[in-house]
Amino acid sequence: MRPPRKDSSSLNPKTHKLDNRVTLQWPRKRLNAKPSRPLQQLLECFPPHNAGLGKGGLLLHGDNFDSLSWLLANGYAGSVRLVYLDPPYNSNRTYTSRIRLRGKGQPVLGETTAYDDVWQTADYLQFLTDRLLLLRDLLHADGTLWLHCDHRMQAHLLLLLREIFGAESHLNTVFWRSQTMRGAKVHARFFPHSAQAIHIFRRTPRGRPFWHAPTREIVLTEEAAAAQYMRDERGFFRTSDPGTYSFKRLKSLLAAGRLYAPYGGDVIVDEGVQRVYASNGGNIGVKYHLEKRGRNRYVVTKPVDNLWDDIAGLGTVPGEDENYPTQKTERLLHRILETASRPGELVLDPFAGSGTTLNVAHKLDREWIGCDSSWRAVRTAACRLSRLPTGAAPAQVGGNGDPNPAYDAAEDDARGESGYRIVRIGDGDFVDRRCLRQELHVNSTVDIRLVQDKDRLTVRIVGFHSPQVASLAANKKVALPGDWRVQVRAVLVDPNYDGAALRPALVDAPAGKSALVAGVYSFAQPLQSERRETEHAQSRTVATVIVDVTGEEHLFVDSVPHRETP
Numbered sequence: 001m002r003p004p005r006k007d008s009s010s011l012n013p014k015t016h017k018l019d020n021r022v023t024l025q026w027p028r029k030r031l032n033a034k035p036s037r038p039l040q041q042l043l044e045c046f047p048p049h050n051a052g053l054g055k056g057g058l059l060l061h062g063d064n065f066d067s068l069s070w071l072l073a074n075g076y077a078g079s080v081r082l083v084y085l086d087p088p089y090n091s092n093r094t095y096t097s098r099i100r101l102r103g104k105g106q107p108v109l110g111e112t113t114a115y116d117d118v119w120q121t122a123d124y125l126q127f128l129t130d131r132l133l134l135l136r137d138l139l140h141a142d143g144t145l146w147l148h149c150d151h152r153m154q155a156h157l158l159l160l161l162r163e164i165f166g167a168e169s170h171l172n173t174v175f176w177r178s179q180t181m182r183g184a185k186v187h188a189r190f191f192p193h194s195a196q197a198i199h200i201f202r203r204t205p206r207g208r209p210f211w212h213a214p215t216r217e218i219v220l221t222e223e224a225a226a227a228q229y230m231r232d233e234r235g236f237f238r239t240s241d242p243g244t245y246s247f248k249r250l251k252s253l254l255a256a257g258r259l260y261a262p263y264g265g266d267v268i269v270d271e272g273v274q275r276v277y278a279s280n281g282g283n284i285g286v287k288y289h290l291e292k293r294g295r296n297r298y299v300v301t302k303p304v305d306n307l308w309d310d311i312a313g314l315g316t317v318p319g320e321d322e323n324y325p326t327q328k329t330e331r332l333l334h335r336i337l338e339t340a341s342r343p344g345e346l347v348l349d350p351f352a353g354s355g356t357t358l359n360v361a362h363k364l365d366r367e368w369i370g371c372d373s374s375w376r377a378v379r380t381a382a383c384r385l386s387r388l389p390t391g392a393a394p395a396q397v398g399g400n401g402d403p404n405p406a407y408d409a410a411e412d413d414a415r416g417e418s419g420y421r422i423v424r425i426g427d428g429d430f431v432d433r434r435c436l437r438q439e440l441h442v443n444s445t446v447d448i449r450l451v452q453d454k455d456r457l458t459v460r461i462v463g464f465h466s467p468q469v470a471s472l473a474a475n476k477k478v479a480l481p482g483d484w485r486v487q488v489r490a491v492l493v494d495p496n497y498d499g500a501a502l503r504p505a506l507v508d509a510p511a512g513k514s515a516l517v518a519g520v521y522s523f524a525q526p527l528q529s530e531r532r533e534t535e536h537a538q539s540r541t542v543a544t545v546i547v548d549v550t551g552e553e554h555l556f557v558d559s560v561p562h563r564e565t566p
Contacts, residue, residue, distance in 0.1 A: 021167070024159040026122040031163070033133040035069035038062065044422040046386060048496070048503035056346060056367025059358075061378045062425035064350045067371040068134040070425045080138045081210070081345035084336055084357050086148040086328060088117040090124045095325035099472060099550050101486040104514045109472035112550060114325050115374055125156065131350060132164050138348065139203040142210065144171065144340045147199045148328075154197040161201050168205035174198040176332065177309040214339050216310050218300040225290060225298040232257070232287070236298055239285030247274040253286060260285040311335065319512070324354035324380050333360040341366055355381025362388050376551045378422060383490050383509035385420045448544055450560040457523045457560065459493050459544065466548040485516040490547040495523050497543035497557060504545070
């Protein structure tokens with residue numbers, strides 16, 4: 001008689017090596033990536049003394065495959081605690097940003113391309129595979145990677161991540177409700193797409209990532225609380241089963257007024273049999289009271305699961321809008337960074353975009369590195385980071401022409417390190433990049449006046465004309481206002497320009513759509529960190545970079561006689 005056939009599920013996994021992995025296939029698939037050997041060039045450093053910072057505070061401009069390769073070659077392997085990436089979605093779209101004059105009620109002049117998201121699916125998958133392999137090598141042994149995507153490729157990318165990191169490394173997939181139904185979505189067939197996915201993977205199946213479980217707060221009015229919760233002399237409350245609480249613990253909860261008996265009964269304590277029960281039957285419950293805030297507000301704190309519908313998208317948080325498409329909100333990144341990283345640890349965003357991850361990382365005292373191939377994205381992120389407290393902002397002179405107290409580099413050192421460094425990564429000749437940009441905009445006109453008065457330098461921009469902005473305005477039949485500042489997105493001033501890297505002592509990039517740059521800036525000169533370098537110079541070189549509302553940058557270099565303080 002033939003012996004009964006064994007069920008494959010009962011086979012010993014140590015002796016039965018069945019490769020049952022499900023993998024994703026595409027033409028010319030490669031599951032290996034050889035890092036490149038790119039060149040580097042420091043482009044910009046803010047504040048000026050920021051070049052000596054540690055691992056964080058880096059904006060890498062270039063293809064992020066080269067940037068990740070450069071990080072691996074420069075000692076960052078295994079040092080990144082958290083990777084958050086929000087890559088292209090294979091949406092078959094070209095994303096644009098609006099161009100509008102600054103100031104209240106100013107018109108939109110047109111649009112500019114931010115980036116293209118048009119791919120063949122095989123090319124898209126190989127593009128991300130190459131970068132995920134390098135990111136795996138950069139991750140700490142106990143680090144996590146959070147990949148943000150939408151409905152188009154989330155299933156493909158989940159399989160790809162399982163193949164690269166291991167199926168056991170998949171911790172969860174969060175679904176974030178990024179939009180509410182409005183406009184065309186209300187009439188969408190087969191349900192509108194209102195959610196995006198974030199796949200969470202640890203570095204290896206053996207990794208033990210840090211995890212600080214988040215909670216969420218729900219704020220209720222008194223009327224709403226009354227409709228959902230019971231009330232006693234201490235306020236509104238919910239109840240929970242006491243589970244395996246000891247007799248002693250239940251007595252202490254009763255003494256604290258935190259035990260509940262249903263059906264209008266009382267809580268009975270039987271010392272003889274050491275039992276606590278409800279007089280009218282039913283199970284006793286432990287009371288958890290709502291926190292009261294203000295006169296008519298009550299807060300419920302609940303744990304967070306993998307459905308995040310409590311964090312608004314950018315459409316309902318306009319104050320954060322940096323005019324960059326697909327920008328994510330700070331609350332989203334705040335939850336991610338606080339969940340999976342600690343202060344002082346390194347966070348990496350290889351698709352930095354408008355810089356939300358970097359901005360939040362700085363606020364939460366994390367080290368950070370961001371990469372982007374778009375100079376527009378790098379400048380947007382840098383402007384955003386420049387608004388964070390660094391102590392580096394010199395006095396900006398108001399409309400009355402009276403300077404505020406002078407910028408003091410020694411005081412800035414005492415406030416602690418922050419700011420950013422921009423490093424160009426890639427192949428090719430990087431020399432004189434800024435000079436080339438200056439020659440490109442020979443039609444730009446500016447009137448900058450430099451005044452050196454003893455140990456103080458004042459930079460006053462009297463006028464500026466951008467041919468790009470003027471052309472767009474002419475096409476729209478819009479007359480440019482007399483105030484040149486409506487054409488300007490940001491001003492950077494380096495009072496000790498060396499002709500290579502820009503080291504601005506200030507970045508004036510006001511938030512929002514309406515605020516205008518100051519246009520007049522005052523510095524204490526010479527800066528203490530550069531006193532010895534300039535003490536024998538006959539003059540100093542001042543570089544002013546003006547970023548117009550189209551995103552174009554205009555470099556103007558002037559000299560001012562150097563005068564030593566007696």
